[in-house]
Amino acid sequence: MSDQNLLHSKKEQVHAFRETGFVVVKGLVPDTRRQAILDVARQQLAQAAAPLQFEANLRYPGAPDSKDAPGGHTVRRLLDAYGRDPLFADWATSAEIRGWMELYFGETAYLSRAHHNCVMTKHPAYGSLTGWHRDVRYWSFERDDLVSVWLALDNEAVDNGALWFVPESHKLAFTSERFDEAKFFRADTPENTALIHQAVSPELEPGDVVFFHCNMLHSAGKNLSDQVKFSLVTTYRGASNAPLPGTRSDSKPEIALV
Numbered sequence: 309m310s311d312q313n314l315l316h317s318k319k320e321q322v323h324a325f326r327e328t329g330f331v332v333v334k335g336l337v338p339d340t341r342r343q344a345i346l347d348v349a350r351q352q353l354a355q356a357a358a359p360l361q362f363e364a365n366l367r368y369p370g371a372p373d374s375k376d377a378p379g380g381h382t383v384r385r386l387l388d389a390y391g392r393d394p395l396f397a398d399w400a401t402s403a404e405i406r407g408w409m410e411l412y413f414g415e416t417a418y419l420s421r422a423h424h425n426c427v428m429t430k431h432p433a434y435g436s437l438t439g440w441h442r443d444v445r446y447w448s449f450e451r452d453d454l455v456s457v458w459l460a461l462d463n464e465a466v467d468n469g470a471l472w473f474v475p476e477s478h479k480l481a482f483t484s485e486r487f488d489e490a491k492f493f494r495a496d497t498p499e500n501t502a503l504i505h506q507a508v509s510p511e512l513e514p515g516d517v518v519f520f521h522c523n524m525l526h527s528a529g530k531n532l533s534d535q536v537k538f539s540l541v542t543t544y545r546g547a548s549n550a551p552l553p554g555t556r557s558d559s560k561p562e563i564a565l566v
């Protein structure tokens with residue numbers, strides 16, 4: 309593919325992203341790179357290499373009640389992907405990602421180390437489902453305009469807990485009562501369920517990447533397969549959209565993509 313074609317297709321991707329709130333880029337990561345990242349992730353999961361987040365920490369539906377309960381040490385996230393291994397950091401700051409983010413933000417992009425920045429590990433047993441939410445619910449920046457990048461290291465489909473998105477929901481304004489006390493989008497009111505019924509779950513092959521907006525309504529099911537599912541997830545903001553001082557979003561040094 310020539311550079312001109314690459315740019316053209318990135319432009320189309322960014323256009324689709326602006327309209328829909330997410331875009332899937334098929335086969336963005338070549339198999340050798342994807343396999344190397346997956347091998348490190350598997351190894352670090354087997355070693356329970358810190359820092360980790362456990363299902364029992366979050367207690368979403370399907371998760372163990374405590375670290376002492378059966379399955380209590382089921383890992384949900386290998387945290388701080390950027391600091392874990394150069395393979396993760398290289399992908400997170402790669403030319404592909406930098407070019408995409410510059411096109412979208414129109415300025416230098418920064419990788420947040422406070423949000424996502426992890427390998428999600430969804431286990432068949434004790435892996436929980438994630439209710440409808442917007443990622444930005446607990447994030448604090450000058451504007452709600454960040455992009456997350458979800459790299460599928462395996463196949464992702466409905467039966468192993470793939471993501472669901474409500475197309476164009478990033479453009480909608482919601483009043484606070486449409487969310488519960490934990491800021492999940494309630495699934496028990498007619499107006500919310502009408503929206504949820506519009507959701508789609510794009511099937512991902514290894515090496516596919518989903519770019520999705522921080523205001524996108526999304527959820528994910530349980531993993532009903534017999535294999536752990538691995539995905540590498542990172543989040544970016546534009547230079548002019550700084551984290552608010554003193555918040556969690558501002559708690560870790562960010563990485564400029566230059």
Ligand SMILES: O=C(O)CCC(=O)C(=O)O
Nearest residue numbers: 428437438443526527528
């Ligand atoms: O894999 C999942 O359960 C969904 C994760 C997710 O939506 C999130 O961490 O924001």
